[in-house]
Each structure stands twice: as structure tokens, then as C-alpha cells.
Amino acid sequence: MSLSVTFVDPDGTSRTIATSAGMTLMEVAVMNMIPGVDAECGGACACATCHVLVREDWLARVPDKTEPELGMLDFVIGRRSNSRLSCQIRLSDALDGLTVSVPESQR
Amino acid sequence: MRSRFVIVGAGQAASQAAASLRHEGFTGAITLLGEESYAPYQRPPLSKRCLLEEVAVERLLLKPDAFYTSADIEVRLSARVVSIDLCDHEVVLADGARIDYEHLLLATGARPRELAALPAQLQGVHYLRTVADSTALALTLRASRHLSVVGGGYIGLEVAAAARQMGLEVDVIEAAPRLMARTSGAMTSEYFRALHARRGVTVRVGVSVAEVITENRQVRALQLHDGSEIATDAVLIGVGAVPNVELAQQAGLSVDNGVVVDRFTRTSDPQVFAAGDCSNYPDLRGRRWRLESVQNAIEQARVAASNMCGRRQPYCCVPWFWSDQYEIKFQAAGCIDGHDEVIRSDVPGGFALTYLAHGKVIAVEAANAPAAFMSVRRQLEALLEQHTLEEIS
Numbered sequence: 100m101s102l103s104v105t106f107v108d109p110d111g112t113s114r115t116i117a118t119s120a121g122m123t124l125m126e127v128a129v130m131n132m133i134p135g136v137d138a139e140c141g142g143a144c145a146c147a148t149c150h151v152l153v154r155e156d157w158l159a160r161v162p163d164k165t166e167p168e169l170g171m172l173d174f175v176i177g178r179r180s181n182s183r184l185s186c187q188i189r190l191s192d193a194l195d196g197l198t199v200s201v202p203e204s205q206r
Numbered sequence: 207m208r209s210r211f212v213i214v215g216a217g218q219a220a221s222q223a224a225a226s227l228r229h230e231g232f233t234g235a236i237t238l239l240g241e242e243s244y245a246p247y248q249r250p251p252l253s254k255r256c257l258l259e260e261v262a263v264e265r266l267l268l269k270p271d272a273f274y275t276s277a278d279i280e281v282r283l284s285a286r287v288v289s290i291d292l293c294d295h296e297v298v299l300a301d302g303a304r305i306d307y308e309h310l311l312l313a314t315g316a317r318p319r320e321l322a323a324l325p326a327q328l329q330g331v332h333y334l335r336t337v338a339d340s341t342a343l344a345l346t347l348r349a350s351r352h353l354s355v356v357g358g359g360y361i362g363l364e365v366a367a368a369a370r371q372m373g374l375e376v377d378v379i380e381a382a383p384r385l386m387a388r389t390s391g392a393m394t395s396e397y398f399r400a401l402h403a404r405r406g407v408t409v410r411v412g413v414s415v416a417e418v419i420t421e422n423r424q425v426r427a428l429q430l431h432d433g434s435e436i437a438t439d440a441v442l443i444g445v446g447a448v449p450n451v452e453l454a455q456q457a458g459l460s461v462d463n464g465v466v467v468d469r470f471t472r473t474s475d476p477q478v479f480a481a482g483d484c485s486n487y488p489d490l491r492g493r494r495w496r497l498e499s500v501q502n503a504i505e506q507a508r509v510a511a512s513n514m515c516g517r518r519q520p521y522c523c524v525p526w527f528w529s530d531q532y533e534i535k536f537q538a539a540g541c542i543d544g545h546d547e548v549i550r551s552d553v554p555g556g557f558a559l560t561y562l563a564h565g566k567v568i569a570v571e572a573a574n575a576p577a578a579f580m581s582v583r584r585q586l587e588a589l590l591e592q593h594t595l596e597e598i599s
Contacts, residue, residue, distance in 0.1 A: 129270075131270070132272070141248040141268075170579075174577070
């Protein structure tokens with residue numbers, strides 16, 4: 100199933116990308132060269148460099164945070180209430196249209 | 207003529223350096239030379255997820271092909287560099303081609319240390335570094351009943367965990383008195399010994415392999431120095447890695463447990479830099495390190511790229527890494543050497559050990575305790591930044 104997700108840069112530029120269920124949001128960002136998603140550990144929830152801010156209207160729909168993600172999130176730079184690690188959001192059809200912004204700095 | 211920077215290697219450091227050179231504003235040509243047939247990819251999953259399920263190489267790539275095209279980075283794969291000519295500033299490929307450079311980055315990585323008693327040519331005997339190694343190991347594991355892991359470090363223990371999850375019987379054979387002895391504290395070693403024992407792994411420490419017993423070049427059993435014999439059909443050897451320094455050595459660069467670089471990631475030739483697993487660098491106090499980790503590859507490559515562009519940025523870092531075994535995510539930061547105090551805190555399904563020296567935090571080891579890990583990592587990073595600033599001022 101194909102679906103789309105939108106990344107918004109700090110300067111407000113947005114990019115909508117067609118992808119498929121099963122990928123993580125981090126993988127989509129890396130494969131589409133979204134600046135600011137470094138994803139140093141490659142999705143192991145070990146580095147906190149794939150931080151995104153989920154647009155408010157999507158917050159209730161993205162999968163819940165797991166313990167490892169909660170522990171890492173406290174230490175991302177620029178933590179907000181809608182902060183998530185994009186490697187922990189696996190895309191499903193229910194997330195078609197998901198919109199997130201990428202914070203200014205990951206390090 | 208347009209100047210050219212050449213990167214030898216196509217791993218995490220090479221990929222990062224190429225990206226960072228453009229980020230630094232370098233507009234000359236960049237050529238990245240990789241011996242394998244794949245564009246730079248992630249190695250950590252090779253000892254974990256890639257054994258449990260089939261993972262297409264495309265899912266492991268650090269950057270999409272479009273990145274290299276759009277950043278005007280020439281990626282030459284299956285290209286083996288056979289020598290470096292420091293006088294003419296050229297690298298020579300196996301096919302005879304010569305590529306000139308203004309600056310050269312050695313990101314040649316490391317390779318598994320081989321045990322003479324266990325040559326990779328034997329059926330069932332595996333070393334693990336590349337996608338090809340991982341694919342071959344996964345095939346063997348699927349067709350085997352018993353795995354012997356020689357070496358109780360991270361690679362070995364991750365493969366042991368995967369093999370148990372695949373239903374194999376597993377023995378781990380470690381020559382040192384405890385697991386992960388080179389990198390971790392005794393309490394962490396004991397935790398992982400007990401974890402693997404609970405999961406049905408037979409952990410043998412303080413003993414090494416004396417002889418391999420084969421039948422038609424297929425491994426059948428291992429004989430240990432304590433006289434015991436383990437019937438086995440698969441062997442994974444994870445006894446550390448050796449840096450790929452041969453090119454540097456032949457070229458006459460200074461080599462000592464890695465390519466020796468100064469604090470600005472420069473080798474003994476001012477136009478040649480080194481980063482990642484292959485490099486041996488000094489920290490702020492002059493102590494020399496050769497780290498094998500994603501963190502070191504990324505951060506050192508960034509600094510090397512910056513210095514290749516004419517800046518003078520010293521490399522100093524807070525080392526950190528992680529390991530996934532069963533449901534445990536282990537994360538460590540800093541260096542435990544010289545600690546005189548350990549504070550243990552238990553968390554559900556894990557622990558955190560904070561190491562101190564003279565009352566100051568120097569390292570953390572955490573299992574399923576990411577907040578404890580990140581907290582110490584950030585503290586150490588802040589301290590390092592302070593030290594660096596003090597030194598510059």
C-alpha cells in the first residue's frame with residue numbers, strides 16, 4: 100500500500116513523499132535526504148538523532164512511545180511535548196498523510 | 207584544474223566524510239573508493255536483525271544513491287586500491303587506474319582478527335564484517351543445530367542471542383576470565399553471562415580452542431584446551447578486529463595499531479588524513495585510542511572533513527556504543543579505566559552502572575536504561591566541551 104508523509108523544514112519548506120507501509124519514518128527521511136534527520140544508529144533507538152516534531156493533529160494517531168524511546172527523548176536537543184524519534188514510528192495505512200517537522204538541530 | 211579529494215573506503219566514516227565535505231562547502235571533486243560492491247551501508251544490523259530475517263541491502267544503505275548523485279560525489283565500487291603514491295599524490299587501483307588527489311582520507315576500517323586454528327575456508331566456519339559474511343552466516347545458521355561462538359565480545363554475544371532466537375543450541379567460548387572483558391566492567395560481564403545462561407547458552411570462560419575436528423572440510427567438533435569437546439556444525443569467530451593499515455604502511459605512513467594521526471586527524475603526511483576504525487588518535491591528554499564504533503566513525507569523519515577543508519579542528523569525543531541482545535538494549539558511554547567507585551541502580555528489566563574516579567563521573571553502562579545512559583553521555587559531552595574551550599582559551 101502506498102501512502103504519503105510530509106516533512107517540514109525549520110524554514111517552513113515542506114516535502115511530501117510517497118512511501119509504503121512497513122518503513123519507519125526515519126528510513127523515509129534518510130532515503131529522501133531530509134536535512135536534520137541524521138539517524139546515526141540506523142534505527143536502534145540508541146542515539147537520539149532522528150528527532151521530529153509530530154503535528155498536533157497527528158499526535159493521537161502515531162503509535163505510542165515505548166520505554167526505550169521515552170528514555171532517549173528526555174535528552175534530545177529541543178525536546179517538546181510533540182517530540183518523537185522517527186525510527187520508532189513504523190508507517191501504516193492509518194498514518195497516510197502524517198506531517199512532522201524537523202527541528203533546527205540534532206546535536 | 208578542479209581539486210579532488212579521494213576517500214579510500216566505503217563504510218560509515220567514508221560516507222560521513224563525503225557528506226561532511228560538501229557540508230563544509232568543498233566544491234572540488236570527491237571520489238569514494240569501495241572494495242565491496244555496495245554503496246556505504248550500516249554494519250550493526252549484520253550481527254542482529256540480518257540473521258533473524260532477510261534484510262535487503264537497500265534497507266541498510268546509509269544514504270540513497272540519489273544523495274551521491276545530487277552531491278556530485280563519485281562512488282566507485284568493487285574498486286580496490288593497491289597503493290598510494292605520496293610523492294605524486296595518486297592512489298593506484300587494482301586495474302591500474304591512477305587517481306590524483308589534493309587531500310586523501312583513509313577510511314579503510316578494520317577486519318576480523320583471524321584464528322589460525324579456524325580458517326574461514328572450512329565449511330561452517332564464519333567471521334563477520336560484511337553483508338556477504340552476514341548472509342553466509344545466516345544460511346549456515348538456518349541449516350545448523352549447534353553454534354559455537356569463539357570470543358565472548360559484542361559480535362559473538364549478539365550472534366549467540368540471534369542463534370538462540372533461531373532455535374540453535376549455542377556454546378560461547380571466551381579465553382579471558384569473563385565476557386566482554388576488553389570493553390566492559392566486571393558487573394556488566396556477569397550480567398550478560400547470567401542473561402545468556404538463562405537463555406540456554408553454555409558460556410565457557412577462561413578456555414580456548416585447541417583444535418578443530420573436521421569431516422570433508424566441514425567442521426564437526428571443537429576441542430578445547432581444558433580437554434572438553436563440543437560437537438558443533440557452525441562456528442562464529444568474534445575475537446576482535448585488526449585495522450586495515452597495509453596501504454598506509456606500504457606508502458610509508460606512520461602506523462602503530464592503526465594509522466597514526468595527530469589530534470587534527472592528519473597522518474604523518476600532511477595531505478593524508480585517517481578516520482574511523484583504522485585510525486589511531488590522541489585525546490586531549492595525549493593518550494592514544496583506536497575505537498571501533500559507529501560514533502567514532504561518524505564524529506571523526508566529520509572532523510577530518512573539516513580539516514581537509516583547511517580548518518584546524520581537534521578530534522576529541524565521548525565514546526559511546528550500543529549492543530542489542532535478546533530484549534536487552536545495552537548502551538555505554540565514556541571509558542571505565544581508572545574508576546574507583548561504581549554506583550548501581552536497578553531499573554525494570556535492566557540496570558545502570560555509573561563509574562566515577564575521584565568523585566567525577568567518567569562512564570556509564572546501561573541495560574534497558576536509556577535515560578541513565580543519555581544523562582551521563584550528555585554530562586560527559588558537556589565536560590569535554592568545557593575542557594576543549596579551556597584549552598583553546
